[in-house]
Amino acid sequence: MKEIRGDAKTIRQLLGGAKYAIDYYQREYKWETKQVQELLDDLSGKFRDDYDSSHDRSEVEKYGHYFLGSIIISDKDGQKFIIDGQQRLTTLTLLLIFLHNLQKDRPDEVKVSELIFSEKFSRRSFNIDVEERTACMEALFTGASFDDAGKSDSVRNIIGRYADIGALFPDELRGPALPYFIDWLIENVHLVEITAYSDEDAYLIFETMNDRGLSLSPTELLKGYLLANITDDARRIAANKSWKDRISALLDLGKDEDADCLKAWLRSQYANSIRERKRNAKPQDFDKIGTEFHRWVRENDSAIGLKKSPDFATFIERNFDFYARQYERLRKASETLTPGLEVVFYNARNNFTLQYPLLLAPMLPGESDADIRRKIQLIGSYIDILITRRIWNGKAIDYSTMQYAMFLVMRDLRAKSAPEISEMLTTRLAGEQETFATNDNFRLHGMNGRQIHHILARMTEFVELKSGMNSRYAEYIVRSGKNGFEVEHIWANHADRFEDEFKAAADFDEYRNRIGGLLLLPKSFNASYGDDSYEEKLPHYNTQNLLARSLHDLAYSHNPGFLRFIEQSGLPFVPHGQFKKADLDNRQALYRAIAEAIWNTKRLAITA
Secondary structure, X not given: OOOEEEEEEEHHHHHOOOOEEOOHHHOOOOOOHHHHHHHHHHHHHHHHOOOOOOOOHHHHHHOOOEEEEEEEEEEXXXXXXXXXXXXXXXXXXXXXXXXXXXXXXXOOOOOOHHHOEEEEOOEEEEOEOOHHHHHHHHHHHHOOOOOOOOOOHHHHHHHHHHHHHHHHOOHHHOOOOHHHHHXXXXXXXXXXXXXXXXXXXXXXXXXXXXOOOOOOOHHHHHHHHHHHXXXXXXXXXXXXXXXXXXXXXXXXXXXXXXXXXXXXXXXXXXXXXXXXXXXXXOOOHHHHHHHHHHHHHHHOOOOOOOOOHHHHHHHHHHHHHHHHHHHHHHHHHHHOOOOOOHHHHHHHHOOOOOHHHHHHOOOOOOOOHHHHHHHHHHHHHHHHHHHHHHHHOOOOOOHHHHHHHHHHHHHHHOOOOHHHHHHHHHHHHHOOOOOHHHOOOOEOOOOOHHHHHHHHHHHHHXXXXXXXXXXXXXXXXXXXXXXXXXXEEOOOOOHHXXXXXXXXXXXXXXXXXXXXXXXXXXXHHHHHHOOOOHHHHHHHHXXXXXXXXXXXXXXXXXXXXXHHHHHHHOOOOOOOOOOOHHHHHHHHHHHHHHHHHHOOHHHHOOOO
16 A cells, blocks of 8 residues: 555645546535435534634634544646545535625635635636536625536535535524634634545545444434343344334434434423523534434433333334334325325425424324324424515524524424414414515515525415416426426516616515515526517416416406416405506515415314
């Protein structure tokens, strides 16, 4: 084996002026939303441990450090090839691009562009140097539109994960804390770069570091502890089989689903405390379960009823079996629209993973499936209403922002009946500051495109279902590919056409992006007609979904289902032969009324 080097580096040292290639046989970027969320939660959580708004930025140098693991590099005649670590390096690059764009026009900008690319003869060359990704990365950096139809899985995942970063980046870090966070990220977050000078040596290191041998996962450690405390041989054998069956079913859902299930279950039933939201606060039940649930159970066995051998057997055969099955049901409903559980799917589209412990919290082994489903519907509807109101008002819904409040709700939901849940959650929503009426100017901006898309899909589906049509929601939420839908501006991007109503282009742009000026239409429509005037586009709108058709007067002729819906709902639908500022105002009011009809607290009422 030739020389091997291991160097601890900050992100600045690792990416500044560096260039990494990836061999053709391992070029796929595969991270999903879950991994991005975990990375952001870990980074933001560690940063918050030390951040104080009264600090000078020079104090960041004294903040705690964070280790992101190691990467393995094969150095071939001075060219660096990534053998292990491209998922993290690609995601870090996406995060840096996001932070670069988030800082635009700020006086306290922290320059990060040299960590994203190098520039020669006015051409950018990105630090992760893969030719098929260049156009995509360039579009993300410059804010240009990019069509990922027909592109590789890696490119589509890059687009998706960049959108995730925009949606999940904590709101509290976007303001005055932002330059502090960026300083900390590039100076206090470390990786170890292990460099070998042949592929053979590099892969030998990779295999050695990933050879787990007899090391056990937290799930396996918990299993061993529980089974060891069952003294009856027959019950231990039965409990072992029950555990294996449930774990196998969970792993069929995806990698790490066994651990995610255990965390959701233990938090939902047993976590009584959570880390206070202040500097130097110590982790509590909720936090410890998230990082070391096997150890937490062992240290809290008596408190959660594990005292004698039968308790441990029941914990597996009755409790874990029940909650694992319910978690499995919820995860499947989050991936596939399931009659009666649609709300679980809706919440998953907003990346709201906190819904799982909330939904599990009031469930009790032995209660009827009808009661369980009713509880899911009530709590799922509460989450749906709460987060949509927050989105409408520009409030963050990321994990870090929501976890404390949702922990309190989760704790209060335990063992509650459906009527009790209904009363409790209705009261909570009534006490929330954000409603649809508190923001008349809800609009599209650089960070909420996915959320706007989903809201328009829900609105369009609602109007069509209430008018007696079949649901096409599953079509509307598709964003990529040739059959994808995208947000269409009713006004083309031509401020000069509206000089009589807007003196400044910025005022036109703000109005143009209001939700009342938006539709959800096939990508092909925007490509064909997006630049046309409203009058030119209007006949084509009449061939699209009913929300788009409602702009045209023909939608109100020979359409009894739609007319009946308008009469019964009282929603202010009217056709628009032209679309001026006043028309957009009317449409904005209509969309708000539709939102209030969909995300209405009446969904939490218990009906006989």
